Amino acid sequence: MAQHQVNYASAAGLPIALTSVDKLVNWGRSNSLWPLTYGLACCAIEMMASGASRYDFDRMGTIFRASPRQADVMILAGTLSKKHAEFARRLYDQMTEPKWVISMGSCANTGGMFNTYATVQGVDRIIPVDIYLPGCAPRPETLQYALMMLQKKIRKESADMKKNTKQDLTTQTGKKRARLI
């Protein structure tokens, strides 16, 4: 292994690293994703478990916040009922940009086993979703993996949020329609 002498004195006493603004900003964003504690149903228990002792979310820089104003990620953990849908959208609107959404569990993805009058058939009807997480309920490992995938996604994005194309609220037929964000 080649060894190089680094002359700190000539570099104003500081080690120098060169990077682009995008990478620097995304490095910061992706490594301190603060999710909103948005436990809705059963998946919330697994979300708590992933924050607790064995799975320990804190080591990934993920600290749950109770206020949407301080959160970057909304983890929709559980069944979203029609009565609650309005509040979910309101909390999403209250979050500051940049923001991402993880839909955790079958119920949040598609309505899951609750194919009834009272459940929203997939949260992507009201909120644009970045990561869909399958399972009923997904294990904490799955949530950790989803968060790592989201970090990966963020690292590829542009620091200027306007340039990123968020997944649109598309219709069932898949045709792209107006952006609702």
Add this chain to the structure above:
Amino acid sequence: MRKYVPKDNVQAKAYYTDRFHVVPRVPREKVEEGSHFAEVVKAIGTDLKESYIEISTLVLHINPEDNFKVIKTLKERCGYTQCSEQSAVDYLAKENEFELFWQLLNVKEAKRVRVVCRLEKGLAIESIEPLFKSANFAEREMFDMFGIKVNNHPFLKRILMPDDWEGHPLLKTYPLFGDEFASWYEVDKIFGKEYRDIIGPENRDPAKIDIEDTKRFSRVGYEVPFGAEYNGEEEQGIEYSETALVNYNKKASKTLDERR
């Protein structure tokens, strides 16, 4: 001719029932003399229409107008100090009435009594909230789910469904997937009616595969690159293997007009 679908009961039904199938009944026992239940029956007296024991619970059939009186007697004279549950059963399709039940518990004797009455459609029942506070929520739930009005309830309002909901979900006429109002509820509320076209209808079919969606599902035999634009061309089955995969090419198969 279109198949006739009854509208008064849209719940799932058995598609086949044996012609000779006789439905047995859960055994009902008579109230034994000298037991605790015999005293209960005696205390209620003439208000009682019918009484029997079904699976270790005493069932008391009464008239709907006597419900407060009977439950008061049960509470004050027979020691039934807790109302565990109260709700209704929809018999509108068959008999145009609801069956209401109150499940009471005697903590000292560890005995349970079910008070049952039949209430005609459109009539209201007297609230037992002055006797049991637990009926407060239970009666509200009954009102929410069946639309049965309760007289003298302190705060009769929908409890589980939103206040602006239409319909009463547990009625047999209410479909499991909800009606038109239910299916657009969240879209109307959040975005407004004008966004119905943009969001699109709900997908209630769990097995549905969208042919234009190239991001979420792959169709065996019709794989395209991830995120490719759907150009509306007719489907061309790609034959990967002649043995392992079914040939999806429609031209090769013949559809019979009639079943042989």
Add this chain to the structure above:
Amino acid sequence: MQVANKLSPFFENLNFERDDNTMVINFGPQHPSAHGQLRLVLELDGEQVVKAYPDIGYLHRGIEKMAENMTYNEFLPTTDRLDYIASTSNNYAYALAVEKLIGIEAPRRAQVIRTMLLELNRVISHLFFIATHALDVGAMSVFLYAFREREFAMDLMEDYCGARLTHSAVRIGGVPLDLPAGWLENLATFCDKVDYEVEHTYEALLTENRIWKMRLEDVGVISAEDALNWGCTGPMLRGSGIPYDIRKEEPYELYSELDFDVPVSDRCDSYGRYKLYMEEMRQSTRILKQLIPMYKESEPQLMAHAPQYISAPKEEIMTQNYALMQHFVLVTQGMRPPRGEVYVPTESPKGELGFYIKSEGEPYAYRLKCRAPSFFHTGLLQEILVGTYIADVVTIIGSTNIVFGEVDR
């Protein structure tokens, strides 16, 4: 200046401009200590609650409606999602109700396994209670310790049924599987561990903790009369001095043969209920330890023999024609219980969990009503929150141990 419109609305939770000098504060439905989706509208005079109005239904999924459209066996996995902290207790309560309706009894080994799972689920639920309750009150380390033990219990459940949270570990008429090899040894280790941790970790951290006592003592007082009147069951009822435990009074499964005590507290406050939960965990491990030798004595039959309602074992289906025919009918059409109605109460970790089933002889239940303990405990909030301070509201909600899966159904 933010402009409110339909797509980007803004809502204020607080309303100060009222004539009567009270403040209305909205608590939930998204609140970290609301135990799910409880929405409380509190009217405050200074810091004191004048009026509390619990608004529920934010997790209503129409489970009772689903029961009317599903065959009896199809519906069983749905019961997992009622009280999702202790799923097996729901599965069991439902399975027991159907078994009572069709008049069958599970074989001995199935009963032993079921009782084990029920008690294991009680420990899981109580550990979860102490974790979240302590977290709400402000003792974060208890949360981390309790979840550590809870993960071991989850491992045991996972070894048995393959799922961590939604078990479906009970079938109508028995249990689907025998215990895997080495499970009982792990269970015995777990029991010792829980006994040790309850005494040396949770109680050592909390029982004499000055802050814990100040936050819990004389907070959320429910008199015995109120507890009965509002339909409280389980630890809420026993915390008010009424020794009513369904396992003792109306025994089901093997509870009549087992030796255990029913802890009762006449303090009527949150602290008494906390002590009760700790004692119940000890009793649960005591029951589990008694069950281990009972398992070894039992015959290896797992499902009840009732060909009209329950499929024969797989081996018989594969070898005997009649068993295959029965199995085919049961799978394609579903079982048809006799006409009648049944209400069966069981003691779930939260209280009295009962299923009322009205059967008309069809493969679909005509009406299924789930009597959920948390539903009535939520109703109680409008009474006991009045007169308390806003800081105690979270303590009281935590102490009632409500789960919204079964409140809203």
